[in-house]
Amino acid sequence: MSIDSLDARLLALLADEPRIGVLECSRRLRVARGTVQARLDKLTERGVVRGFGPEIDPAALGFGVTAFVTLEISQRYGHDPVAAHLAEIPEVLEAYTITGSGDLLCRIVARSNADLQRVIDRVVGYEGIVRASTIIALAEQIPYRTMPLVREAAS
Amino acid sequence: MSIDSLDARLLALLADEPRIGVLECSRRLRVARGTVQARLDKLTERGVVRGFGPEIDPAALGFGVTAFVTLEISQRYGHDPVAAHLAEIPEVLEAYTITGSGDLLCRIVARSNADLQRVIDRVVGYEGIVRASTIIALAEQIPYRTMPLVREAAS
DNA sequence: GGTGAAAGGTCATTAAG
DNA sequence: CTTAATGACCTTTCACC
Numbered sequence: 001m002s003i004d005s006l007d008a009r010l011l012a013l014l015a016d017e018p019r020i021g022v023l024e025c026s027r028r029l030r031v032a033r034g035t036v037q038a039r040l041d042k043l044t045e046r047g048v049v050r051g052f053g054p055e056i057d058p059a060a061l062g063f064g065v066t067a068f069v070t071l072e073i074s075q076r077y078g079h080d081p082v083a084a085h086l087a088e089i090p091e092v093l094e095a096y097t098i099t100g101s102g103d104l105l106c107r108i109v110a111r112s113n114a115d116l117q118r119v120i121d122r123v124v125g126y127e128g129i130v131r132a133s134t135i136i137a138l139a140e141q142i143p144y145r146t147m148p149l150v151r152e153a154a155s
Numbered sequence: 156m157s158i159d160s161l162d163a164r165l166l167a168l169l170a171d172e173p174r175i176g177v178l179e180c181s182r183r184l185r186v187a188r189g190t191v192q193a194r195l196d197k198l199t200e201r202g203v204v205r206g207f208g209p210e211i212d213p214a215a216l217g218f219g220v221t222a223f224v225t226l227e228i229s230q231r232y233g234h235d236p237v238a239a240h241l242a243e244i245p246e247v248l249e250a251y252t253i254t255g256s257g258d259l260l261c262r263i264v265a266r267s268n269a270d271l272q273r274v275i276d277r278v279v280g281y282e283g284i285v286r287a288s289t290i291i292a293l294a295e296q297i298p299y300r301t302m303p304l305v306r307e308a309a310s
Numbered sequence: 311g312g313t314g315a316a317a318g319g320t321c322a323t324t325a326a327g
Numbered sequence: 328c329t330t331a332a333t334g335a336c337c338t339t340t341c342a343c344c
Contacts, residue, residue, distance in 0.1 A: 105290065
C-alpha cells in the first residue's frame with residue numbers, strides 16, 4: 001500500500017539532484033541498478049510520482065503577487081461552469097471546491113497589486129459568481145514541499 | 156526580462172513529455188541542440204525553472220484529505236517561531252503569511268478526516284497560535300498548473 | 311555485461327540586436 | 328559590439344536489451 005525507506009531515500013535523492021540517472025542513484029543508494037529502475041517504475045504506475053516535469057516559478061515570470069480568493073457561487077449555477085470559466089484565466093493556478101455554502105477557493109497570481117485587480121475583475125465577471133473575498137499572500141513561510149510527507153509515509 | 160515563444164514551447168514540450176532529452180526537444184522544435192541547452196540553462200539560472208524534481212501526489216501516499224487552515228497568531232510571538240513549528244509537521248505542505256491581523260494560511264493534508272483532527276491538534280498545540288479555522292477541500296476543480304501562465308508570459 | 315545513443319562541453323561561423 | 332543561434336566534433340556516461 002505505502003512506500004518503504006528505500007523509496008523515500010530514492011525520492012529524496014531525485015528531489016535533491018534531479019538530473020542524475022538511474023545508475024548514479026543505484027551507486028548512491030548502494031543497491032543494484034535494476035532495483036532502482038523497478039522502484040521508480042512501481043512508484044510511477046502507482047501514481048506516487050506524477051512525473052518529472054519542470055517546476056515553474058511564477059514570480060520569476062513576473063507574477064510576484066499571490067492571492068487566495070474565495071468565491072461564493074450562485075446555487076442556480078453548478079460548480080462546473082464556474083470552474084470552466086476559471087480554467088480560461090491563466091492567472092488562476094488552482095481551484096478547489098470547499099466546505100461551506102457552495103464555495104470555491106482558488107489561488108491566483110498577478111504582476112502587481114494593480115494587476116491583481118484586473119485579474120479579480122475578470123474572475124468575478126461571470127454571472128455565476130456572487131461574491132469574491134481576496135486574501136493576499138505577503139510572504140512564503142513554507143514553500144510547497146512534499147519530502148517531509150514522503151519520509152512520514154515511509155516510516 | 157521575460158520569456159519568448161520558443162521558451163514557452165520548450166517548457167510546454169517538457170511538461171508534456173518530461174522524459175525526452177535535450178536532443179529530442181531540439182528535433183521537435185526544429186532548432187539546434189545547443190539552442191535548447193542554452194535556453195534551459197538561462198531559464199534555470201533566472202529561476203523560471205526551479206528544477207525537474209519528481210512531483211509527488213500526496214493522495215497516492217494515502218493522504219487523501221486536503222485542508223486549508225487559517226491561523227491567528229498571538230502578537231507577542233513573531234511569525235518566525237510559528238513557521239518553525241509548522242515546518243516540523245510533515246503534513247503542512249506550505250504556509251503563507253497573509254493580509255489581516257497577523258495571520259497565516261497553510262495547506263495541510265491528512266489520511267482521513269479523523270486524521271485531520273490529529274494534525275490540526277498538533278498544529279494548534281503551540282502557544283503562539285490563538286485560533287485555527289479549517290476549510291476542507293472537497294474536490295480539485297483545477298489541479299495546480301502553470302502552463303497557461305507560461306503562454307501568457309510569452310505573448 | 312555489452313552496445314548503441316544521448317548528454318555535455320567546446321569551437322568557429324554566421325546572423326541579428 | 329554584444330548576444331544568440333548553428334552545425335561540427337569530442338569524450339563520458341547512461342539506458343536498454
